[in-house]
Amino acid sequence: MTVKSNHVTIKGIKDGLVFLLDDKCEFNLLLEELRYKLEHSHQNILTGPIIHVDVKLGTRNVTEEQKQAILDILGQKGNLLVRSVEAPEPETADGTNGLTTMSGIVRSGQMLHHEGNLLFLGDVNPGGTICCTGDIFVLGSLRGMAHAGFGGQEEAVIAASYFAPTQLRISETISRPPDEWENRETSMEFAFLQDGKMQIDKITNIFRVRPDFNVFKGV
């Protein structure tokens, strides 16, 4: 195999090597080129004492398997110790990442569908539906139906400034107020799944459910 384009760049830094992996090309092509470079070139650098390696993926979204495939290839060379892999956090893991902001009013009979996490500035009226594959945050009144984690993400949460939904769904679980929830206050609350049951709590407790959110601790 001959490598024409340069999708894998290896740079030397003070205390190791940086692997810059192109984020536009096809993933399999990238793996192949990485394998080729490790096996056929830089013989003098890639043998010998242990070298720390930083992998930079640019803006490419990789799955855990894809990440592992890269690590496996690097691991074939016994002297390469991967110190870090820099990639955009997958959206499922961090609610603050990939948070799309939208505004308006979702009125009766209307449906807002979104892939990912959504910050909605405005109201969701009774009869209206807001549906996301990730988390839903409504900065306004939630009076209609909200479906978070559409497609099976059980960790998804639904939060609203004014929390008075007609129905809530997270992943496959459906819940309706007020008979299923107790001690209702309608201000600044969020819904989450605990052991498959819908729970409501004050917004300040959201970090207990979702430790992956960046938590501010002060000094």
Next chain:
Amino acid sequence: MGEAIVVTSGKGGVGKTTTSANIGTALALLGKKVCLVDTDIGLRNLDVVMGLENRIIYDLIDVAEGRCRLQQALVKDKRFDELYMLPAAQTKDKNAISPEQVKDIILELKKEHEYIIIDCPAGIEQGFKNAIAGADQAIVVTTPEHAAVRDADRIIGLLESSHVHSPKLIVNRIRTNMVKSGDMLDIEDILQVLNIDLIGIVPDDEHVIKAANSGEPTVMNPESRAAIAYRNIARRILGDTVPLMLLDQKPGMFKRFKKFFGMG
């Protein structure tokens, strides 16, 4: 060039036809050239409320299908010279006419009249699409009930995604004592959900039923509180700033009596 305003609600029985008749008459009362258009084909009522049923010769469908000229189908009001009505057909259904045909007719009417008030049928199907086709503005009528507010919300959504961008709201049939006792939605609650400009509130008034049955729009009767409300709405349509009607006017009068007798 006149302005076409569609009166719509989604839900039936909230007072679209009564509102259309009264706003139209109130505008005529203020000296405007007005034409009322009934688009509720198959279930026409506007002519009955206006008391003009026996004067109908041609209707909207006849005009659309070229059986008569537009001028021939217009029914002149018995009270005002500058008030006309274009009745709907009673024998056909909503699919007998297309939105384009309605649009052309409204455009034609706008040349002669300052205000065209279009009475919309209930529902969101063909009849609704016909009614809004030629409209420049929309007035959404609701009553203080959850079902009516829900349907109004749906209609507002549809209007906002059509060419009519910012509809105005009328809250009809408010009963002050029920609002006070918390048994009826109050204006604030409704506005919070619907989130559009309020153009008027109309109190529940027996005069309205009496007037509709006698074919005389309520607005003609200055005794009626609903009449005052409709006149205020007409003035707001003309661009005047008129404060909202105080709903607890009656206790106020009672208090004045008390004061008169030295009890207050």
